Amino acid sequence: MPVAHVRHLIIAACAAIxxxxxxxxxxDTDATSARIYNGVETTAYPAVVAVGVLNRDGSGGLCSxxxxxxxxxxxxxxxxxxxxxxxxxAIFPDGVTEVDIDAASWAVHPNFDVDRxxxxxxxxxxxxxPVTDVAPLPLVSTAPRPRSRAAIVGFGDTxxxxxxxxxxxxxxxxxxxxxxxxxxxxxxxxxxxxxxxPKRKGQDTCHGDSxxxxxxxxxxxxxxxxxxxxxxxxxxxxxxxxxxxxWIDGVLASQ
Numbered sequence: 001m002p003v004a005h006v007r008h009l010i011i012a013a014c015a016a017i018x019x020x021x022x023x024x025x026x027x028d029t030d031a032t033s034a035r036i037y038n039g040v041e042t043t044a045y046p047a048v049v050a051v052g053v054l055n056r057d058g059s060g061g062l063c064s065x066x067x068x069x070x071x072x073x074x075x076x077x078x079x080x081x082x083x084x085x086x087x088x089x090a091i092f093p094d095g096v097t098e099v100d101i102d103a104a105s106w107a108v109h110p111n112f113d114v115d116r117x118x119x120x121x122x123x124x125x126x127x128x129x130p131v132t133d134v135a136p137l138p139l140v141s142t143a144p145r146p147r148s149r150a151a152i153v154g155f156g157d158t159x160x161x162x163x164x165x166x167x168x169x170x171x172x173x174x175x176x177x178x179x180x181x182x183x184x185x186x187x188x189x190x191x192x193x194x195x196x197x198p199k200r201k202g203q204d205t206c207h208g209d210s211x212x213x214x215x216x217x218x219x220x221x222x223x224x225x226x227x228x229x230x231x232x233x234x235x236x237x238x239x240x241x242x243x244x245x246x247w248i249d250g251v252l253a254s255q
Contacts, residue, residue, distance in 0.1 A: 040167060046093055064208065068138075071130045072251065075210070108123040120247075142242050143243070
């Protein structure tokens with residue numbers, strides 16, 4: 001069966017760039033914001049979408065996201081941190097056929113700062129029209145424990161065939177380190193994150209997976225944020241949905 005493959009997402013540059021932004025810490029130290037490597041192509045997870053963004057300066061990028069309400073997609077804050085003027089999602093209701101929907105608006109968590117790695121790195125995209133043929137995914141209320149098994153899903157780089165094809169992988173969570181000073185993560189900055197340590201030939205998030213979900217028992221527990229040094233890296237982290245659930249619920253309540 002054909003895989004979900006993004007054909008055209010606002011601008012051709014989205015597929016070429018593969019990742020919207022790299023934080024300053026990432027640019028200086030090889031810490032990549034948004035980095036599924038060695039993942040398996042899949043037509044499952046129809047609520048996982050590609051997110052294309054066009055910025056005011058003409059640059060663009062491709063991220064991933066999750067439909068969490070008929071008109072709301074959850075993604076990463078850094079995907080929308082470069083003065084965007086337009087955004088669009090690509091969703092595959094039957095796993096094969098692409099349906100593009102423009103964004104009516106978007107919002108980034110008020111505590112997110114592109115110069116501060118791994119803190120409240122979430123955003124939402126509000127769609128111009130509801131998705132009626134794909135069920136939104138539920139959100140966790142409490143964070144999963146270390147050693148929990150999780151699925152990672154996104155449209156990012158595999159290291160061989162590039163971005164734009166939906167892939168899935170499996171990881172095992174571990175405790176986040178207190179600090180990772182080499183990438184600018186100071187003590188406490190990972191307190192609101194979920195972490196794992198990819199194996200050398202294991203599966204990991206990569207460029208273009210930013211904003212995609214980390215799923216525990218089919219429920220969205222994390223939002224892909226970053227990793228170090230590249231894909232696969234030595235440490236990867238997602239924003240913990242439980243840590244930002246109040247903000248997400250507030251956005252949902254306003255729709």
